[in-house]
Structures are given as structure tokens and as C-alpha cells.
Amino acid sequence: MADLINLTIDGVALAVPKGMLIVDAAKTIEKDIPVFCYHPKLKPVGLCRMCLVEVGTPKIDPATKQIVKDEAGATVIAWQPKLTTACTTPVSEGMSVRTQSKPVIDAREDVLEFLLTSHPLDCPVCDKGGECPLQNLTLAHGPAVSRYDYADKQHNDKHAPLGDLMFIDRERCIQCARCIRFQDDIADDHVLQFHNRGRAEEVITFSTPGFDSYFGGNTSDICPVGALTTADFRFKGRPWELKTAASVCGHCAVGCNTALNTRLNTRTGVREIKRVMPRQNEQVNEIWLCDKGRYGHHFTHAANRLTHPLIRKDGALQEATWESALQLISDKLKTVPGQKVVGVIGDRLATEDAWLFGRLMTDVIGAAPAFVSPRTASAYADVARAAGLGADADFKALGKGDVIVVVNGDVEEQAPVWFLRLRQAVVDRGAKLIVAHHRSTKMHRYAAGIARFAPGAAAQWVAGQPAELAALKDARNAVIVFGDEKLSGHNARALAQSLAHALAEAGHADKPNSGLVPLYPHGNTQGVCDAVDPSRGAMPESADVAWLAGVGDPADAPRAGFTIVSELFLTPLAAAADVVLPAAAPAEREGSYTSGDLRAQRFWPAHPAHGESRPDWWAFQEVARRMGKDWSFGGPEAIFAALAAAHPAYNGLSYAGLAAVKPQWPMVGRAEVNFGGTVYDNTAGLGARTARVPVGGAAEAPVEPTLADLTRPEPALYRAGDLIRHSAVLAGRLV
Amino acid sequence: MLRTNRAADIEKVFAKYPTKRSAVMPLLYLAQAEYGYCSPEAIREVAELCELDPTEVKSVTGFYTMFNESPTGKVILDVCDDLPCALRGADAFMAHCESRLGIKAGETTADGKFTLRSAMCLAACNRAPLLQANGDYHYDLTPESFDKLIDELGK
Numbered sequence: 001m002a003d004l005i006n007l008t009i010d011g012v013a014l015a016v017p018k019g020m021l022i023v024d025a026a027k028t029i030e031k032d033i034p035v036f037c038y039h040p041k042l043k044p045v046g047l048c049r050m051c052l053v054e055v056g057t058p059k060i061d062p063a064t065k066q067i068v069k070d071e072a073g074a075t076v077i078a079w080q081p082k083l084t085t086a087c088t089t090p091v092s093e094g095m096s097v098r099t100q101s102k103p104v105i106d107a108r109e110d111v112l113e114f115l116l117t118s119h120p121l122d123c124p125v126c127d128k129g130g131e132c133p134l135q136n137l138t139l140a141h142g143p144a145v146s147r148y149d150y151a152d153k154q155h156n157d158k159h160a161p162l163g164d165l166m167f168i169d170r171e172r173c174i175q176c177a178r179c180i181r182f183q184d185d186i187a188d189d190h191v192l193q194f195h196n197r198g199r200a201e202e203v204i205t206f207s208t209p210g211f212d213s214y215f216g217g218n219t220s221d222i223c224p225v226g227a228l229t230t231a232d233f234r235f236k237g238r239p240w241e242l243k244t245a246a247s248v249c250g251h252c253a254v255g256c257n258t259a260l261n262t263r264l265n266t267r268t269g270v271r272e273i274k275r276v277m278p279r280q281n282e283q284v285n286e287i288w289l290c291d292k293g294r295y296g297h298h299f300t301h302a303a304n305r306l307t308h309p310l311i312r313k314d315g316a317l318q319e320a321t322w323e324s325a326l327q328l329i330s331d332k333l334k335t336v337p338g339q340k341v342v343g344v345i346g347d348r349l350a351t352e353d354a355w356l357f358g359r360l361m362t363d364v365i366g367a368a369p370a371f372v373s374p375r376t377a378s379a380y381a382d383v384a385r386a387a388g389l390g391a392d393a394d395f396k397a398l399g400k401g402d403v404i405v406v407v408n409g410d411v412e413e414q415a416p417v418w419f420l421r422l423r424q425a426v427v428d429r430g431a432k433l434i435v436a437h438h439r440s441t442k443m444h445r446y447a448a449g450i451a452r453f454a455p456g457a458a459a460q461w462v463a464g465q466p467a468e469l470a471a472l473k474d475a476r477n478a479v480i481v482f483g484d485e486k487l488s489g490h491n492a493r494a495l496a497q498s499l500a501h502a503l504a505e506a507g508h509a510d511k512p513n514s515g516l517v518p519l520y521p522h523g524n525t526q527g528v529c530d531a532v533d534p535s536r537g538a539m540p541e542s543a544d545v546a547w548l549a550g551v552g553d554p555a556d557a558p559r560a561g562f563t564i565v566s567e568l569f570l571t572p573l574a575a576a577a578d579v580v581l582p583a584a585a586p587a588e589r590e591g592s593y594t595s596g597d598l599r600a601q602r603f604w605p606a607h608p609a610h611g612e613s614r615p616d617w618w619a620f621q622e623v624a625r626r627m628g629k630d631w632s633f634g635g636p637e638a639i640f641a642a643l644a645a646a647h648p649a650y651n652g653l654s655y656a657g658l659a660a661v662k663p664q665w666p667m668v669g670r671a672e673v674n675f676g677g678t679v680y681d682n683t684a685g686l687g688a689r690t691a692r693v694p695v696g697g698a699a700e701a702p703v704e705p706t707l708a709d710l711t712r713p714e715p716a717l718y719r720a721g722d723l724i725r726h727s728a729v730l731a732g733r734l735v
Numbered sequence: 736m737l738r739t740n741r742a743a744d745i746e747k748v749f750a751k752y753p754t755k756r757s758a759v760m761p762l763l764y765l766a767q768a769e770y771g772y773c774s775p776e777a778i779r780e781v782a783e784l785c786e787l788d789p790t791e792v793k794s795v796t797g798f799y800t801m802f803n804e805s806p807t808g809k810v811i812l813d814v815c816d817d818l819p820c821a822l823r824g825a826d827a828f829m830a831h832c833e834s835r836l837g838i839k840a841g842e843t844t845a846d847g848k849f850t851l852r853s854a855m856c857l858a859a860c861n862r863a864p865l866l867q868a869n870g871d872y873h874y875d876l877t878p879e880s881f882d883k884l885i886d887e888l889g890k
Contacts, residue, residue, distance in 0.1 A: 190787070193794035206778065206793035 007095040022086035022097055023051055027667055027675070033099055034108060034137045036115075036224045037176035038087035040666030040676060041287060043185055045088070048115075048176050050137070052083035052107045054098035067094070083107050105141070112142035118154040118199070119225075120171040128226030130239035133674040134174065154199060162192070163211035164732055165231045165291060166220065168203060173227035175201050179219035186288070186420055187215045188427075188445070203227075214416050214717055217294040221278065221287070222677035232295050232729045233275040237263045239678075243271070245606035246279060246684030249293040250348060250523035250586055251724070253596030254417045255687075256285035256293055259680035260587055260606040271607035273297045273587060279680040281687070282664045283394045284599065287679040290416035292717050292724060299585070299726035300610075305568055306582035307611025317570075317580060322612065325579050326619070330626035332545060332562055338366025342543040342558050346373045346550030347520070348723075350591030351527035351600070352639040353616040356624075356631075357549055358532040364624045372534040373556035377520050379489030379536055380496035381529030385649060386695040387500035388598040389479070390512030393689070395421040397513055399429030403475035405468075406433070407499065408458035409483025410441040413717045414519040415596065418481070419443070432475070434468050436461060438486070439714075456486040456705030459495035462502060463702065472506035475514075483519040488709050489536070494702040501699060515692075519715075520596045527594030530649055530690070548573055549616055550583065552722050566616050571722060582613035589615040591636045592658060594690060600650070601687030602658045649690040659685035737780045741765050745784065755785045759795055763802055772803040800855075808843040808850035810888050813867040816853045819860035828864035829853060831878045835885060848889050 004015040009026050016025045021044060023033045037048035056077035059068040068076040077096045083103060098104060116138065123129040156170035180192045180203065191211050195204040205211045220228045242261040249256040257279035262271045276297050278289040299305075309325035310317040333341065343361040345354055354372075361367045372378035395418070398404065404422055412419040419442070425431040426446045435443050436451035436458070444450060451468045453461035462469070472478045480499050484492040499516055508514035520526060539558050546560035550567065557563075557573055565577040574580045588609040594600045609615075617639060621631045633639045640655040661682055669681020718724065720734040738745065748761045762784055766777035773796045782789040796802040803811075814832055816825040829840065836844055836851055843850040859865050862874035866881075873884055 191790050193790045195794055195797035197798055204790065204793065204797070206775075206790040207788055 005091045005093055005095075007091050007093070007097065009097045010099055016091055018091075020091050022053065022055070022084075022089050022091060022095075024666070025091050026086065026097070026099060031099060032674070033086045034141055035087055035675060036133065036137075036174060037178060039178055039181075039222055040668065041186070041222075042178060042181045044085075045177060045181070046085040048174065049085065049111050050108065051086040052111070053086045053104055054101055055080050055084040055086075055089060056096040056098075057092060058094040108137075108141040109143050112138055113146070113148075115174050116142070116146060117148050117152075118156075118171065119174070120158075120169075122172075123226075126169075126172065126226035127229045127234055127236075128172075128223070128239075131670075131673050131678050132226060133224040133677075136674050156202070161210075162203075162205050162228075163209065163213075163216065165295070165729065166211050166216050167229050167231065167234060169227050169229070170202050172225045173203060174225055175203075176224055177203075178222045178224065179203060179228055182215075182219050182222060183213060186218075186424070187213050188423060188442075189213045189215070192219075214290050214292070214412065215288065215420065217291050218278070218288050221679055224674070224677070230275070230294070237261075237274045242274060243606075244680065245587070245604045246680075246682075247276075247587060247603040247606065248523065248593050248601045248687075249276070249289070250593060251292050251296055252290075252415050252523060253518065253520035253525065254285060254415045255523050255593055255595030255597075255599060255601055256289050256417055257281040257601065257682060257686075258289065258293065260297070262606050270301070272301050273606060277678065277680055279684070280664055280668055280682045282396065283686070284595070284601075285417045286396075286421070287668055287676065288417055288420055290717065292416070292730070295727050295729045296724040297587070298728065299568065299723040300587045302569070302726040304570065305585075305610045306570060306574070306580065306613060308582060309612070310570075310574075310577075310580040312578045317575070317577075322614070322619075322622075325581060326622045326626060329564055329579055330623050333365055333623070333627060336544040336562075339368065340544035341365050341367040342540055342546045342560065343367060343370035344373055344539075344546065344548050344551050344556055344558075345370050345528060345532060346552055347377065347522045347525040347528045348550050348552075349524065349528060349616055350586070350589075350603075350636065351524060351531050351594055351643065352591050352636040353549070353620065354524075354528040354531035355639055355643045356617045356620040356633070357547075360620045360624050361547075364627055364629045369535045370532050371539060371556065372525075372529050372532055373551045373553055374521055374525075375539075375556055376484045376487065376489045376492050377518070377525045378529050378534045380484070380493040380518065381520075381526055381534075382693075382695045383493060383496035383500055384516050384518045384526065384596075385530060385598070385693050387496075387503060387509070387516040388692055389515035389517060389689070390510075391689045391691070392512045393479075393515065393597060394513065395425055395479075398422075398425035398431045398477060398479065400431065401476035402431040402513075403471050403478045404431050404433050405436070405472070405478070405480045406441075406443050407436045407462065407480060407482040408485055408487070408495065409437070409481055409519040410443070410485070410715055411481060411519065412442045414483055414521075414715045415481075416717060418517070422479075422481070432471060434471060436466070436468060456491065456709050457702075458482070458485075458487065459491050459498055459702035462495060462498040469502055472502060472508065475506070475508070477511055477513040478503060478506060478508045479514060479517060481517045481519060483715065485715055486705060486709050486712060488703075488706065490700065491702045491705065491709070493536075494700045497699045498702075518596050521715075523595065524593040526596060526598065527592065527600070530594060530647060531643060548577070549620075566619060568613075569722060581616075581619050582611060583619075584609040584613045584615045588613070591615070591617075592640060592655070598649075598690045598692075599687045600653060600658055600690050602655065602685050604684060647693075649693045651691065653688055653690065658687050660688075661686055737762075737766055737769055737777065738784065741769060756787055759785045759787065759792060760799075763792070763796060767802060772806050806843075809848050810868050811850045811852065813852050813854035813857065814840070815855070815857040815859075815863065815865060817856045817860075820863035820865070823860070823863040825864045828876060828878070828881070832866075832881060835878075835882060849885070 003018040056079035059076040059078040191207040259277040259279045308319040311320040426433040434449040435447040438455040543560040547564040563577040565574040566581045567574045587606045637655040644650040668676025718733045782792040840853045
């Protein structure tokens with residue numbers, strides 16, 4: 001490690017990488033230099049002056065150009081006459097820093113006194129109170145009394161909407177510009193800026209339609225005061241009333257690590273999710289969440305959740321007990337031949353549910369392997385499994401010399417946090433981006449090469465060996481992100497195969513940070529397909545019995561004499577069923593998801609299940625037992641163990657192993673709220689990458705797209721689905 | 736429309752800069768000349784021309800005091816009342832200006848002729864009290880010379 005720099009902070013000697021800022025160097029020895037404007041994920045600007053420290057460098061004799069030593073042989077330090085901002089000063093060899101001297105302590109007190117001249121001090125009613133850097137640092141470093149004239153306090157707008165989802169309290173704002181810099185540098189959506197200057201300076205938006213970013217909620221996390229509050233959480237609870245459960249977002253293929261904050265509603269006695277917060281996982285979502293993940297949780301507590309099993313009697317669905325519903329199902333299944341039973345499972349269920357469902361269909365009932373809905377994604381999941389990212393893959397390691405190709409996908413709409421991370425790989429670290437699509441996307445802004453093809457002709461484009469893909473040959477690592485927009489399952493599979501082939505041709509097949517990254521519709525599409533090994537053939541027109549577990553698209557359901565539906569809501573498919581089983585929502589149970597970049601991650605229950613709803617795996621096991629199978633899985637842990645023993649992608653992984661953690665950089669989280677914002681640290685588990693599994697079969701040639709393929713809607717972040725339509729806060733943006 | 740009314744000027748401005756966003760301030764001056772002030776529409780037009788978000792342009796007009804975000808009188812009087820000028824009687828002079836025009840600093844006369852503003856340092860402390868009238872300096876002012884100036888400018 002040639003690039004280490006030696007320095008001393010408050011007498012403690014340390015060595016840190018070249019280029020590190022003093023404020024971060026101090027963090028490595030767990031020494032806090034207070035900051036407001038500095039954030040480890042943003043470029044430093046040095047405008048709040050809270051991080052002032054004394055800095056000295058070795059004294060150089062002007063005559064000899066040698067470092068001056070005292071009698072004892074120690075290096076003499078030349079202290080700079082003025083205090084320096086630790087957040088903009090990189091470390092240098094032999095540097096000495098004082099963070100606790102009298103001038104530093106006095107400066108902090110002065111800075112805070114100025115920041116508080118017009119701050120309302122309305123902590124008792126402020127949403128940030130209890131997790132507020134300004135509150136914490138004022139207690140730690142601030143003056144005990146204010147010398148300012150009360151009449152001279154400035155009074156500003158306290159409830160200004162910046163957009164539909166964010167409000168600003170202009171009195172609380174301390175003009176640190178973290179929100180503006182996040183929008184400029186991370187989201188590349190320049191809808192926030194300062195207006196005016198001096199005491200009149202304020203954060204404004206003059207865009208149409210205002211502060212309407214897909215990533216806006218993150219600004220509330222990194223706001224060091226209570227100025228930015230979300231429409232979802234504002235006035236909904238105090239931080240110290242909230243309990244936290246680790247979870248994983250299931251709304252897209254990224255698999256962002258989340259923390260579900262719940263609060264007991266004392267009127268109803270029900271513990272409810274009050275907000276979804278990011279949980280640090282530097283290889284997945286860093287500390288960010290998109291607004292869909294943040295605000296899309298309301299379905300869990302929707303009033304029309306199914307509470308009891310339902311059985312059709314005299315033509316109408318009527319409430320029933322689990323016992324009678326399970327008995328009815330198993331009795332029915334015993335009477336029909338196995339091959340006349342069709343199972344379809346949605347990609348929203350946990351991997352453990354899918355594993356048991358798959359075994360139930362093939363091993364217990366004797367049916368063909370289950371189908372996975374959506375059918376398009378399940379058509380190529382095995383190809384993506386074979387050519388996916390390697391074990392140590394990390395978008396953050398992509399940079400100069402690497403090539404990122406986006407084919408037929410709209411990364412910002414389909415996997416927003418990947419958009420942030422891939423954009424930084426290109427814009428900040430110099431990776432080469434090639435975008436191929438039939439229309440323009442936000443990713444096109446950063447592309448070094450752009451290719452266009454006719455809608456639905458992505459696979460044909462790749463098959464034509466386009467010049468744009470020649471860049472793969474010289475790449476250090478190559479990541480190909482692809483989507484299935486306007487493609488049939490067959491064509492999507494052909495696309496995945498041809499892209500995997502292109503990667504292998506260019507010599508990237510076995511590299512750890514190269515591979516295919518599919519833009520799956522949901523968070524566990526890969527996991528469900530792994531566990532079920534789905535049928536890819538045509539869905540039978542009719543069946544004696546159909547079991548539809550979490551199937552959203554009616555087109556993915558066969559006509560059947562007897563239909564069983566496992567669901568959260570009385571969807572059209574459930575309403576037409578003969579038996580409906582109420583499923584527990586992800587926040588009410590545990591399990592694991594496997595993301596689009598092949599990472600298996602666990603989620604934990606945040607509150608008890610709604611009504612009598614139960615986890616899907618439990619219902620599948622109960623039916624199997626009634627049919628004579630001796631299953632006695634105690635829970636997802638045991639099921640995962642069975643999956644890991646049987647499935648090569650999961651060999652060697654354990655459920656407990658998914659909960660392993662290791663130190664992450666930058667240091668953020670609850671103990672570091674003053675530094676990194678209100679993001680949660682990851683104490684529950686970073687997950688583990690599952691392995692590539694080779695896939696057999698010859699490459700298939702793409703066919704002409706059909707009218708049905710071409711008229712399918714474009715992917716959109718807020719495309720109304722069965723779940724996010726229950727979030728009133730997102731109602732205005734559903735498409 | 737700036738794009739149609741000032742097409743030649745816009746071309747000249749753009750020719751001077753390597754990127755479009757660098758031209759934002761000269762274009763704002765053009766817009767201010769065209770519309771009398773940096774109206775919301777003017778800001779959106781400039782943003783479109785420079786390929787910026789309107790918020791970014793609004794931030795520029797907010798930062799620089801010589802971009803006006805609301806309509807002004809025909810003549811803008813900027814009276815310096817910073818500390819050195821105040822020591823030379825700027826406060827009393829400003830009070831006279833206000834009573835002569837019948838408005839407070841920051842306001843515009845009802846006939847739309849004058850806007851009176853207090854300005855930060857105009858870099859001529861030795862000749863205070865002074866003001867800028869639409870950018871032209873008038874030094875060593877007295878109540879009498881101010882009244883004369885107003886009569887002249889108000890014609």
C-alpha cells in the first residue's frame with residue numbers, strides 16, 4: 001500500500017489512503033469532527049464552517065528545504081494561523097490536526113450561534129427531533145444561551161411544498177445545500193437551487209412540476225435539520241416511538257436494503273409501518289432509495305386486505321377457517337390426476353415460498369413444473385442465472401476501462417437505484433456507456449455510443465453483431481443491463497442468449513465484475529425462477545385445478561374447474577376463485593429474495609400479520625401434509641437449507657450466512673446520524689451473491705414481434721400495480 | 736418571444752462561449768431589456784435556450800441584484816447606504832429621497848417612473864451621498880440636486 005499518508009489527529013498517529021479528507025480520516029479512528037454541509041456521499045463544498053480544525057504541516061527550513069526537528073528530534077509543526085475546514089482539506093504527509101483545542105471549540109460555538117439566529121427551535125413539534133444533527137451538535141458544541149434579539153429573528157414560510165412529496169420549512173433550513181448537491185451530483189435532476197443570498201437565501205424550485213424527482217426522499221434523509229420532510233411521514237410519529245425491522249424492497253430487481261419503521265397505533269392496537277428508510281448496503285443501494293420503494297408500503301395496511309380464508313359456497317365467497325380451506329384443497333387435489341393440475345406463482349413471493357410451491361406441484365401433486373408470472377421474465381431467468389454477475393461484483397468498482405451496455409431497458413424507470421450507481425460509474429469514474437434502445441431514456445445523456453433499433457427488435461439488433469458492441473472486446477469488465485420491453489418471452493430469451501454469447505465471445509464470461517443484469521419487474525423474479533425452474537411452454541388452455549399464488553396478470557391464469565388463489569387482496573382472479581387463501585405481506589413475515597444481480601438477501605417481520613393471513617410457504621406445507629407428505633419445515637431457514645442443498649446456485653449458502661455483516665465505508669447509520677443522515681446501518685445482513693449455473697440448450701433465433709408485444713405499455717416507475725396503488729401519496733403519479 | 740425578437744443578438748452571445756450554459760447571464764440581460772425585468776416566462780425561455788433547468792436560471796437571477804425579478808419603474812435609483820456612505824449622510828439623504836418620491840426604498844412610484852432601492856457598496860464612498868440612475872453615477876448629492884435630478888429624469 002504505497003499510497004498511504006501518515007498524519008496525526010489529536011496526538012493519535014494514523015495512516016490513511018492518499019486523497020482522503022481530514023474529516024474522513026478522523027472518522028477512521030472514530031473521532032467525530034462535527035459537520036452539516038459535508039456528506040460522505042457528496043462532493044465537499046465547505047460552506048457551513050462547522051468542521052473547522054487547526055491544521056499544521058511539518059516546518060520546512062527555507063534554506064535547506066529540510067524538515068525542521070527540535071532538540072528531542074521530533075518534527076516541528078508549522079500550525080496554520082487560521083482554522084481550516086476539515087471537509088475540504090485532503091490529508092498530507094506528516095500533517096497534524098487538532099480537533100479539540102480552544103480555538104476549534106470556540107469556532108464551533110460561534111458557528112452554531114449564527115446558525116441558530118433564525119432557527120425556530122421548534123424541536124418539540126419537528127419531525128427530525130430526536131434524530132437531528134443540528135439538535136445533537138447544538139447540545140454537544142453549541143452555546144447555552146442565545147445573545148440574539150428575539151425581534152430580529154427572521155420568520156419564513158414553514159409549510160412550503162417543493163413538490164407533491166416534499167415540504168420545506170424555510171425557518172429550519174441552514175442552507176447546507178446537501179439537497180441541492182444530491183439533486184445535482186447524484187440524481188442529475190437540477191430542480192433545487194438557492195435563490196437570493198445572505199439571510200434571504202433559500203432553497204427553491206422553479207421547475208415544472210417542481211421538486212418531482214424519483215429520488216427526492218433521500219434529501220430528507222441527508223437534510224441535517226428538519227427542513228425537508230416527506231408528505232408521507234410528516235407529523236406521523238416521533239423517531240423514538242418507532243421500532244425498526246430490516247427488510248428488502250421488492251418493487252424492482254435492485255433489492256434495496258430497507259429499514260421498516262413501525263409505530264403502535266394505540267387506537268386500533270395495530271403496529272403500522274410509518275416510513276421506509278434506506279439501510280446501508282454499499283454493494284446494493286449504498287444509502288439511497290427511490291420514492292417508489294420509500295412510499296410504496298401502504299398496501300401492507302390497506303383496509304381491504306384479505307383477513308380470512310374464503311370458500312365459494314352457493315356461488316359466493318364466504319369466510320371460512322384455515323382448517324376447512326386447507327382440507328377442501330387437499331381433498332380436491334387428491335381426486336384429480338396430477339397432470340390436470342396447473343400451478344402458477346408470481347414473482348413477488350419469497351424464494352422459500354417458491355421452493356415449496358415447486359416441490360408441492362411436482363413431488364406431491366405430480367403436476368408439471370409450475371409457471372412463473374410474469375411469463376416474459378421467467379422465459380430468460382435461467383440464461384440470466386448462467387451469465388449473471390460474478391461473486392464479488394460491485395457497480396462501485398466499475399470505472400475507467402470498463403464498459404456498461406444498456407440494451408432495451410430504461411434503467412431509471414425500471415431500477416432507479418441502479419441508474420444512480422451506473423451513472424456515477426460513467427460520469428464520475430469514466431466507464432464507457434453504450435445505450436441501445438428504440439426510444440430515448442435518461443441514460444442516453446451519458447452514453448458514449450448510442451444505437452437504435454425498431455421496437456421489439458432488440459434481439460435482432462444483437463444478432464446482427466452491431467459495431468457498438470465491438471467495445472466489449474477491449475473492456476476490462478463488461479456489464480450488460482437489459483430489459484424485456486416490447487418483447488415476447490421467446491424474443492426476450494433470444495436477447496438474453498445473444499447478449500450472454502456476446503459477453504463470452506469478448507472474454508468476459510468468467511470475470512467477477514462482468515455479466516448480464518436483467519431489469520426484472522420485481523425484487524424476487526430471479527429467486528422465484530431459481531426455486532421453481534418454471535415451465536416455459538404454452539400455458540394449458542384449461543385444467544381441473546389451478547393454484548395461483550400471487551399472480552397479478554389474469555392472462556397468466558388458465559381456465560380451471562377449481563381455482564385456488566393465494567393473495568393479499570381480492571383481486572379479479574381471487575374474486576373468481578373457489579378458495580382464497582390470505583397471504584401475509586412481506587413486512588409480516590421472514591424470507592429471502594434474490595435480486596437481479598444475483599444477491600440473496602433476507603427480510604424480517606416488522607409487525608404481526610394482518611387478520612388470519614399466513615405466509616405462503618406455511619399454506620403450501622399444510623396442504624402437502626394433508627396429502628400425506630411428511631414436510632415439517634419450521635420456517636424459511638429450514639426451507640432455504642433444503643434449497644441450498646439442492647440448487648447449485650445456492651450451494652454452500654446458509655440462511656444464517658445471509659445475515660452476516662462486515663464494516664462498511666463510509667461509516668453511516670444511527671450512531672453516525674450527524675455524519676451520514678438518518679439512513680440505518682446494516683446490522684441485519686448484507687446478503688450473499690449466488691453462483692452462476694450453466695444453462696444448456698441451443699441459442700434460439702428471435703422472431704418478428706407481434707402486435708401484442710408492440711402494444712404492451714412502456715415500463716414506468718409508477719406503473720400502477722396491485723401494490724403501489726394503495727399508496728395515496730403516490731396516487732397522483734400512477735400511470 | 737426572445738428567440739424570435741432577438742435571434743441575431745442571441746446568436747452573437749452564443750458565439751462568445753464554448754458551452755450554452757455559459758451564456759446564461761448575457762441572455763438574461765437581453766431578456767431583461769426585452770421584457771423590462773426577468774419575468775417567469777423570460778427565465779423559462781433563457782433556460783430553454785441554454786439547455787438548463789429553469790430552477791438553475793432562477794437561481795442566477797436571485798443571486799445577482801441587477802437582475803430584476805419583478806417589474807420596475809422606468810428609472811431605477813440605487814442609493815448606496817453602506818457604512819462609509821452612511822457616515823457621509825446617506826441615511827438622511829435616503830430619507831429625503833423617500834419623501835420626495837413618496838415611496839419607501841424597494842418600491843416603485845405610482846406613475847411607474849421611478850424605483851428606489853438601497854444598494855450595497857457602489858465603490859465611490861469618497862463622493863457620497865451618491866446614487867446610480869439606470870447605471871449612471873450621480874455624485875455628491877444634496878436634497879436640492881436630487882430634486883433637480885428627479886425633475887430632469889422624470890421628463
